[in-house]
Amino acid sequence: MQPFPKRRHLAVCCTAVFLSSAWADAPQADETAGWYDRAKASLKRTWKDGTAELYLPLYSWHLPWAYTQEQVDNYNTYPLGLGIGRGRYDEDGDSHAFYVIGFQDSHSKPEYQLGYVYKTYWPISGDLKAGLGYTVFLGARSDWNNYMPFPGILPVASLEYSKVSLDATYVPGGEGNGNILFIWARVRF
Numbered sequence: 001m002q003p004f005p006k007r008r009h010l011a012v013c014c015t016a017v018f019l020s021s022a023w024a025d026a027p028q029a030d031e032t033a034g035w036y037d038r039a040k041a042s043l044k045r046t047w048k049d050g051t052a053e054l055y056l057p058l059y060s061w062h063l064p065w066a067y068t069q070e071q072v073d074n075y076n077t078y079p080l081g082l083g084i085g086r087g088r089y090d091e092d093g094d095s096h097a098f099y100v101i102g103f104q105d106s107h108s109k110p111e112y113q114l115g116y117v118y119k120t121y122w123p124i125s126g127d128l129k130a131g132l133g134y135t136v137f138l139g140a141r142s143d144w145n146n147y148m149p150f151p152g153i154l155p156v157a158s159l160e161y162s163k164v165s166l167d168a169t170y171v172p173g174g175e176g177n178g179n180i181l182f183i184w185a186r187v188r189f
Contacts, residue, residue, distance in 0.1 A: 043116075046088050046096040052189040055083030057103040058166075059183045066179035079103040079182075083113075087188065095119040095131065095158075106180070109142040119158050131158035135169065163188040 033041070057079040062072050081103025089095055097117050105111040115137025121129040133156045140147045154169040164187050171180040 042090075042096065045090075046098060047086060050086035050088040050097065053085035053087045053097060053099070054187045054189070055085060055099060055101050056185045056187070057081040057083075057101070057182070058185055059181075060106060061181040061183070062106065063179040063181065066173065066175055066177075071176065075106040076104050076108040079105065079111075083184075085186075087117075093121055095121070095133070101184075105141055105143075107143065111142075112140045112147075113137045113152075117156055119156060121158075121160065127162045129160050131160060131165075132156070133158070158186075 060075070060077050060079050062075050062077070064072065067075075081101060083099050083101025083103075085097045085099035087095060087097030087099075095118065098115070099117065100112075100114045102110055102112045115135050117133060117135040119131040119133030121131040123129050134153060135156050136153050137151070138149045139152050140149050144150055154171060156167055156169050158165050158167045160166075164185065166183065167186055168181055168183045171178050171182060173179045
């Protein structure tokens, strides 16, 4: 278990990255506004102008060098769950979204997340595009202080076609924990 000061440091870092999305979304007219005002305006636009999104967890791959075969055999790799969100694309084509999701963790116990995700995209062909970004969230798991919320920040990669995307994140860790590639689908309405 991490000591409290490390958690506080993580929370400060997560907040800084979360608010940094304001620079990626700041319209030209807001150049004189401070970072806090730009971040607040971006978040308000996402909530106000966003459309409904559905999140469907698909697969959890426990990287083989971090776990014994016995551990991998006992872990849940198909995390049943569902999430909803509200997202939008800004003037640059970058994605901003709020979400809440619940799914089965590796031990088949409920895990919950409430967060924000930012992704920037590069066109591949037609409506097909690839994206990279991050998610900042509050999570709750049974094996982390019995569902006491904790802050987190993770990288996100995305392959999107029209209104459907396949997204993934890597959960870092040590031997026997973390080191998981988590994959989900997102559908925009």
